[in-house]
Amino acid sequence: MLRTDEILSTIQMLHAEHLDVRTVTLGLNVNDCAASSVDSVCRKLREKIIRRAGNLVRTCDRIGSKYGIPVTNKRLAISPAAHLLAGHGLGAALQIAHTLDDAVKECQIDLVGGFSALVQKGISASDAVVLESLPQVLSSTQRVCASINVASHRAGINMDAVRQMGDILLKIAAATAAQRGFGCAKLVIFSNIPEDNPFMAGAYHGEGEAEAAINIGVSGPGVVDSALRRRIQLGGPLTLGDLAEEIKITSFRVTRVGELIGREVAAELGIPFGIVDLSLAPTPQVGDSVGEILRTLGIEKVGAPGSTAAVAMLTDAVKKGGAFASSSVGGMSGAFIPVSEDAALADAAAKGHLTLEKLEAMTSVCSVGLDMIAIPGDTPAETIAAIIADEMAIGVMNNKTTGVRLIPVPGAKVGDFIEFGGLFGSATVMDIRNAGASAAFVRFGGRIPAPIQSLRN
Amino acid sequence: MADDRPGIVAAVSGVIVALGGNIDACSQTVLGGYFTQILVVSFPQTVAAQDLVARIQKGAPPGGALQVAACPYVAPAAPVGHVPTERFVITALGKDKPGVIHRFSQYLAGKDINVVDLYWDCAGEDFVLTAQVEIPKRWEIGMLKADLDEIGHEESFNVRIQHENIFVATNQLRLPGGHR
Numbered sequence: 001m002l003r004t005d006e007i008l009s010t011i012q013m014l015h016a017e018h019l020d021v022r023t024v025t026l027g028l029n030v031n032d033c034a035a036s037s038v039d040s041v042c043r044k045l046r047e048k049i050i051r052r053a054g055n056l057v058r059t060c061d062r063i064g065s066k067y068g069i070p071v072t073n074k075r076l077a078i079s080p081a082a083h084l085l086a087g088h089g090l091g092a093a094l095q096i097a098h099t100l101d102d103a104v105k106e107c108q109i110d111l112v113g114g115f116s117a118l119v120q121k122g123i124s125a126s127d128a129v130v131l132e133s134l135p136q137v138l139s140s141t142q143r144v145c146a147s148i149n150v151a152s153h154r155a156g157i158n159m160d161a162v163r164q165m166g167d168i169l170l171k172i173a174a175a176t177a178a179q180r181g182f183g184c185a186k187l188v189i190f191s192n193i194p195e196d197n198p199f200m201a202g203a204y205h206g207e208g209e210a211e212a213a214i215n216i217g218v219s220g221p222g223v224v225d226s227a228l229r230r231r232i233q234l235g236g237p238l239t240l241g242d243l244a245e246e247i248k249i250t251s252f253r254v255t256r257v258g259e260l261i262g263r264e265v266a267a268e269l270g271i272p273f274g275i276v277d278l279s280l281a282p283t284p285q286v287g288d289s290v291g292e293i294l295r296t297l298g299i300e301k302v303g304a305p306g307s308t309a310a311v312a313m314l315t316d317a318v319k320k321g322g323a324f325a326s327s328s329v330g331g332m333s334g335a336f337i338p339v340s341e342d343a344a345l346a347d348a349a350a351k352g353h354l355t356l357e358k359l360e361a362m363t364s365v366c367s368v369g370l371d372m373i374a375i376p377g378d379t380p381a382e383t384i385a386a387i388i389a390d391e392m393a394i395g396v397m398n399n400k401t402t403g404v405r406l407i408p409v410p411g412a413k414v415g416d417f418i419e420f421g422g423l424f425g426s427a428t429v430m431d432i433r434n435a436g437a438s439a440a441f442v443r444f445g446g447r448i449p450a451p452i453q454s455l456r457n
Numbered sequence: 458m459a460d461d462r463p464g465i466v467a468a469v470s471g472v473i474v475a476l477g478g479n480i481d482a483c484s485q486t487v488l489g490g491y492f493t494q495i496l497v498v499s500f501p502q503t504v505a506a507q508d509l510v511a512r513i514q515k516g517a518p519p520g521g522a523l524q525v526a527a528c529p530y531v532a533p534a535a536p537v538g539h540v541p542t543e544r545f546v547i548t549a550l551g552k553d554k555p556g557v558i559h560r561f562s563q564y565l566a567g568k569d570i571n572v573v574d575l576y577w578d579c580a581g582e583d584f585v586l587t588a589q590v591e592i593p594k595r596w597e598i599g600m601l602k603a604d605l606d607e608i609g610h611e612e613s614f615n616v617r618i619q620h621e622n623i624f625v626a627t628n629q630l631r632l633p634g635g636h637r
Contacts, residue, residue: 006628068619256626
């Protein structure tokens with residue numbers, strides 16, 4: 001028999017603190033849709049998506065209702081579109097992207113990820129088609145998301161690809177200038193891209209995965225923050241170790257929600273259960289913010305000294321609690337710090353407390369990277385590439401995933417306020433110090449070699 | 458039943474031991490400072506219910522009399538035509554007023570839903586009802602939820618119905634159904 005206090009504490013977590021399942025993402029291998037005719041590719045692709053994902057939304061809603069937990073987003077992640085584009089050109093890329101867009105819309109799926117290419121060691125002909133098509137694809141579709149892996153700890157950093165991505169980001173921004181460069185929000189540039197990440201825009205279905213898998217992203221910044229506040233209000237001697245313990249316990253409970261829902265959705269759809277991604281994923285909603293957790297931990301101004309240590313403690317405690325709750329932890333699993341999508345981080349950036357350099361330092365201990373950051377539209381392509389290269393270096397050297405989602409806002413200057421809307425939030429355009437001062441470094445191109453795996457210090 | 462105080466359990470169990478009896482099952486609770494205990498007890502010889510009650514009352518610890526009732530135990534018969542059920546938890550939160558529990562329980566009874574545990578207490582300014590219930594599988598949960606929402610709306614209570622596994626998953630070490 002359940003105890004009343006157990007019931008009430010779960011009710012508090014689910015309803016007062018707005019815990020939801022942030023995403024149920026169906027990973028789907030679509031390599032068997034390849035064909036010599038692009039019309040054939042698109043027909044097979046559409047049929048496969050409708051067949052495998054047609055019931056995803058209905059199933060998630062029904063199971064969410066059974067447990068009283070909303071599944072906020074239902075998404076699809078396909079194997080890299082580059083595989084489908086072998087032997088095809090730009091026109092085929094656009095046609096495939098539109099097929100994806102239409103098929104997921106028909107299934108009422110929010111977003112589809114996997115318009116992707118893995119170019120960490122080199123760019124194949126089909127990868128080049130993906131890269132070339134990104135400005136048109138991301139400006140002419142609603143639900144298609146893209147990711148490009150330009151670095152890994154085994155291959156090093158493909159600086160030719162990094163340099164191209166600087167140009168491509170500016171082109172995407174220009175193509176979506178009317179939406180303040182919003183197309184860039186649908187593209188993540190990765191090092192060590194995870195194959196089972198359920199979160200967008202970076203989700204894709206990796207080569208090592210099964211034919212299909214259900215991957216879950218939980219939420220929970222609000223729940224963690226409330227738990228910490230309650231613990232602090234209780235008073236008494238309290239150390240950071242005690243607060244880490246509180247985060248760990250809360251993470252256990254949050255992860256269990258994801259695991260329960262994920263397994264049931266997977267069983268109902270007859271698809272293997274993949275992973276739960278433990279990442280604390282904030283939203284612009286007040287009370288659902290990683291920045292607020294840092295404030296509760298005593299960092300009065302997010303970005304102040306101590307912020308990196310606080311993020312490190314948070315990320316580690318989340319992993320420890322989640323790893324005990326589930327034997328299927330995967331994806332990125334840490335803490336996201338997407339500036340525009342997190343009200344407290346956006347506020348700190350607007351007030352100048354949080355700089356790009358401090359964000360970069362924090363990404364060395366969190367789970368993603370420079371995420372949803374608005375920068376001036378006139379930032380040189382080489383400078384954008386150099387920012388990407390820095391972030392990739394953190395991932396490669398530390399054998400972890402890092403990503404970059406920068407939005408060069410056309411016509412915007414430092415300090416301008418940009419509203420993206422919905423879950424994407426709003427952001428103040430951040431300053432890039434010494435813009436243009438690393439162009440020669442980027443122009444060398446080539447590949448930064450993979451790091452030595454011993455002598456780690 | 459009695460005002461809660463130290464020594465009640467010892468006094469009751471002492472009488473049972475003195476008669477050579479064994480406590481087969483026991484459940485107790487304290488609500489509003491009032492102690493209540495229910496026991497299933499077996500004895501090697503016949504014991505008159507009146508005698509047992511008198512002995513327990515005589516041995517009551519200082520602080521007031523015990524209200525005791527005893528009757529022969531007959532194991533409940535298995536329900537006829539037992540229907541498969543699933544366990545859910547219903548919670549309702551709102552301002553206290555007479556008749557709310559009756560209103561909800563009347564609805565549940567009408568749907569053949571068995572209440573296996575019920576709790577009703579103050580939670581800050583509001584009152585909270587939690588009921589663990591067995592719902593026949595023939596019912597569609599969305600329909601029950603709509604009905605309960607309607608009752609909750611009329612009574613100004615916020616009502617939720619959720620499968621018990623969500624509470625097990627978030628509070629207990631083992632995941633319902635295990636790791637497959």
